[in-house]
Amino acid sequence: MANPESGVALRYMQRFQCIGSACEDNCCCQPWRVTLDQKDYARLKRTLSGSQPEREWFARGCRRSRKREPGRSDYAALQKRRDGACVFLGADQLCAIHATRGAAELPKVCATYPRIVSRLPDRLELAGTLSCPEAARLCLLAEDGVELDEVDPRGWEGLLVHTSVPTRSRDPYVRYFLPVRDAFLGLLAAREYPLASRFFFAACLAQRLGAFFFKRAPPFQGARLFRELTRFRTPSTLARLDRRLASREAPAGLPFALVQQILVAALTLRPAPRFAALLEQVYAPYLREESPVAGLGRGARTLLGGELWEDYRARRDRWERRLGDRIALYLGNYAANYWMKECYTGAPDLLTHCLRLQVRVAMLRFLLFEHPAIRAVVGDDAPERGERPLLDRIVVEVIYSFSRAIEHTPAFLHGVHKVLRRNGIRRLDHAVQLLKF
Ligand code: SF4
Numbered sequence: 040m041a042n043p044e045s046g047v048a049l050r051y052m053q054r055f056q057c058i059g060s061a062c063e064d065n066c067c068c069q070p071w072r073v074t075l076d077q078k079d080y081a082r083l084k085r086t087l088s089g090s091q092p093e094r095e096w097f098a099r100g101c102r103r104s105r106k107r108e109p110g111r112s113d114y115a116a117l118q119k120r121r122d123g124a125c126v127f128l129g130a131d132q133l134c135a136i137h138a139t140r141g142a143a144e145l146p147k148v149c150a151t152y153p154r155i156v157s158r159l160p161d162r163l164e165l166a167g168t169l170s171c172p173e174a175a176r177l178c179l180l181a182e183d184g185v186e187l188d189e190v191d192p193r194g195w196e197g198l199l200v201h202t203s204v205p206t207r208s209r210d211p212y213v214r215y216f217l218p219v220r221d222a223f224l225g226l227l228a229a230r231e232y233p234l235a236s237r238f239f240f241a242a243c244l245a246q247r248l249g250a251f252f253f254k255r256a257p258p259f260q261g262a263r264l265f266r267e268l269t270r271f272r273t274p275s276t277l278a279r280l281d282r283r284l285a286s287r288e289a290p291a292g293l294p295f296a297l298v299q300q301i302l303v304a305a306l307t308l309r310p311a312p313r314f315a316a317l318l319e320q321v322y323a324p325y326l327r328e329e330s331p332v333a334g335l336g337r338g339a340r341t342l343l344g345g346e347l348w349e350d351y352r353a354r355r356d357r358w359e360r361r362l363g364d365r366i367a368l369y370l371g372n373y374a375a376n377y378w379m380k381e382c383y384t385g386a387p388d389l390l391t392h393c394l395r396l397q398v399r400v401a402m403l404r405f406l407l408f409e410h411p412a413i414r415a416v417v418g419d420d421a422p423e424r425g426e427r428p429l430l431d432r433i434v435v436e437v438i439y440s441f442s443r444a445i446e447h448t449p450a451f452l453h454g455v456h457k458v459l460r461r462n463g464i465r466r467l468d469h470a471v472q473l474l475k476f
Pocket of ligand 1: 056057058059063064065066067152153170171172173174
């Protein structure tokens with residue numbers, strides 16, 4: 040990476056440090072494919088060439104891909120032990136390359152995780168993936184976790200760049216990336232309003248811009264765009280939208296059905312182990328086993344949807360009553376991180392980008408309130424003080440497990456987008472139903 044002049048970073052990622060052997064779910068033990076480009080491969084080979092045992096260690100731990108073109112990012116891959124952990128992971132749960140040779144010798148994928156670096160025309164940006172439990176903790180639980188600060192980006196030279204927004208693009212959807220993305224971050228940060236209202240502001244702005252601002256849109260006057268962005272910075276506009284949301288009915292049937300379609304289908308995909316275990320626990324009381332057909336193994340399972348909906352609603356309302364501000368902090372920080380790490384240009388238009396976030400948040404709310412440890416809490420008598428640490432712990436577990444599934448199991452993410460397309464989820468009223476779920 041060339042040495043850039045300026046950088047910005049989310050505050051929680053400035054605080055991040057891998058906690059190594061203290062981590063509850065070490066990334067080096069995941070069944071993820073860790074690839075090396077040719078430079079990584081050559082450096083590691085050189086590093087581990089001092090003795091015959093080292094050379095054998097390298098040969099066991101690193102294998103060239105069948106396709107060997109020099110420019111490929113998957114020129115080689117680290118090998119896994121039988122238990123799925125990386126060959127270079129030591130008995131102390133620390134990386135042996137890092138421990139014995141230093142961080143500078145790590146492959147770029149390992150040195151970068153869980154950092155997400157984006158290159159914008161005038162700066163580099165640092166966000167993170169919440170699939171790392173420590174990153175999730177720092178992001179979700181701190182009031183100032185998603186504040187943005189100017190930082191010196193020297194030191195990021197060896198990291199992978201996740202996304203590059205080109206300096207000059209003919210497509211206005213890309214060219215105006217920064218002011219548009221910042222406008223959405225500003226709306227999410229308007230904490231004087233409830234989180235649902237902030238999501239609504241973002242969806243309304245996305246809808247208004249959708250008339251002329253989308254991928255490969257025909258040319259338009261930039262003044263039109265900036266007029267809309269300014270309108271959504273005006274307190275009276277936000278106050279009017281807040282009142283409008285309060286008066287809107289939002290039937291829960293559609294979001295409930297979407298969440299179940301996606302998550303029940305995910306049960307069959309066997310995504311990340313922790314997430315698969317979480318889904319099994321969440322659905323265990325609500326899936327009735329049909330009698331197995333002879334010779335065909337386990338029978339089909341029927342979801343007791345009515346019971347599940349009633350239980351979910353009661354539990355959600357209870358926790359919102361008692362710790363609603365804390366829940367808004369988690370999900371507001373999750374949303375800001377989403378806008379920072381996932382370029383909206385990956386979606387055909389801004390409302391689609393908003394809806395993809397809203398359906399994730401709906402799934403997270405469902406998984407949080409249906410988590411067995413949350414289900415075990417009943418009644419309103421216990422002091423809120425005692426419940427907050429529990430909720431903090433469970434939200435971290437739910438969000439890092441979910442992020443592992445959605446970011447490391449491509450079939451799961453494709454499944455989410457497919458369900459949205461199949462159900463025709465593309466309108467503002469869909470966003471309203473999802474954000475009130
Ligand atoms: S998941 Fe995060 S905290 Fe845990 S070992 Fe990996 S980088 Fe470190």
